[in-house]
C-alpha cells in the first residue's frame with residue numbers, strides 16, 4: 001500500500017509501507033497498555049479499531065502485549081496487515097478509523113511482548129574476524145567451526161529492556177594484562193553492539209527441527225537491538241563457555257516490531273557461502289535483508305553497518321537453533337550478532353571502531369571516545385527498501401549509560 005487518506009509525507013517515518021506493531025499507553029502510570037500500529041505522526045489503537053470494525057481477531061490484538069497476536073500465527077498476521085492496508089488506504093474507512101488514532105508524540109511505548117528465550121548469534125564475518133584479531137591475536141581470526149554453523153549463545157531474557165531505558169554501568173571482575181590477579185569494580189570498557197532482532201510468533205514442538213524455508217511461518221517480526229557489552233568483564237570470563245555477565249546486564253530493543261511481510265522488497269541473496277553449508281542450513285528462499293543501520297553516539301553518527309553483508313541469515317539461524325529438537329516458544333528472541341561491514345565506518349561496536357581502544361574516535365564536538373562514558377547516549381536506527389521506492393522504517397533503539405552503583 002502506498003496510499004493513505006492520512007496526511008503522511010511520502011518520506012515520513014512509518015509511512016504506510018511499514019505498519020509496525022507496538023504496545024503503548026497514554027495514562028500517567030503506563031498501566032493501560034494497548035497494542036498499536038505506527039502510521040506517520042499517529043498510533044492506531046489496533047484493538048479499538050478492530051472492535052469498531054467487527055474484525056474476527058479483535059480479541060487477539062487488544063493487548064496488553066502482542067503475545068496473543070504473535071501466537072495466532074501467519075494467517076492472522078496476514079489478515080491484520082491486509083485489513084490495516086484497507087482501513088488506512090480506502091477513504092471509506094476514515095470515519096470508523098480516525099477516532100482510534102492517537103498522537104504518536106504523546107504515547108509511552110513499552111516492551112511489546114513477553115520475552116521467552118533470548119539467543120544471540122555471531123553472524124557477521126567482518127565482526128567475527130575483527131573480534132578474533134583483537135581477542136585472540138595468536139590464532140586464526142575465525143574459529144574452524146565459524147563457516148559451518150551459525151555460532152550463538154543463550155543470553156538473559158529477563159534483562160531485555162525497551163528503548164529509552166537507562167543502562168547502569170555493570171560491575172564485575174576484570175583482569176587487566178598488567179595485573180597479577182583480577183580486580184573488582186565498574187567496567188571500564190563498556191560497549192554497544194548494533195544488531196537486528198527477530199521474534200518468534202508461532203511455536204514449534206520439542207523434537208522437531210524447523211526448516212530454513214519455514215522462517216516466515218514462525219517469525220513474527222524484526223526490530224533493532226543493542227547488545228550492551230562490557231569488554232573487560234567479557235575478556236576475563238568468556239573462556240571456555242562464552243559470553244556471560246559481560247553481556248547479561250542489559251539488552252535494549254526498539255519498541256516497534258516490523259512485520260516480516262513488510263520486508264519483501266528488502267530481501268536479497270546473502271553473501272556466497274563457502275564451504276557449502278550442510279543440507280539443514282539450506283533453503284530455496286533468500287533471507288538476506290538489505291537493512292541500513294546507523295549508530296549514533298550523543299547525536300553523532302559513528303557507523304553505518306550494512307545488514308546485507310551478514311554471512312548467516314536469520315532463516316539459517318532459526319533452523320540451527322531447532323536442529324537438535326529444541327522447541328520454539330512465542331516470544332523467543334534471537335539476534336543477528338553485531339552487524340559490521342568491511343569498511344571502518346561500517347563497524348557495529350566500539351571495540352572494532354576504536355580497535356580495542358587504541359584508535360579513539362574523535363566526535364564532531366571535539367570529544368574523544370574509546371569506550372562509553374557515563375551519560376553517553378547511544379541510538380541505533382535502520383531503514384530498508386519497501387515497495388514502489390518507499391522506505392520501511394525501524395524507528396530507533398536508544399539508551400543512556402548511568403554510573404555504576
Ligand SMILES: O=C(O)/C=C/C(=O)CC(=O)CC(=O)O
Nearest residue numbers: 121122123131135193337338
Ligand atoms: O569472539 C568472541 O569471543 C566473542 C564475541 C562476542 O562479542 C559475542 C557476541 O555478542 C556476538 C556478536 O554480537 O556478534
Ligand SMILES: [Ca+2]
Nearest residue numbers: 120193227338
Ligand atoms: Ca552480541
Ligand SMILES: [Mg+2]
Nearest residue numbers: 227228247251
Ligand atoms: Mg546484551
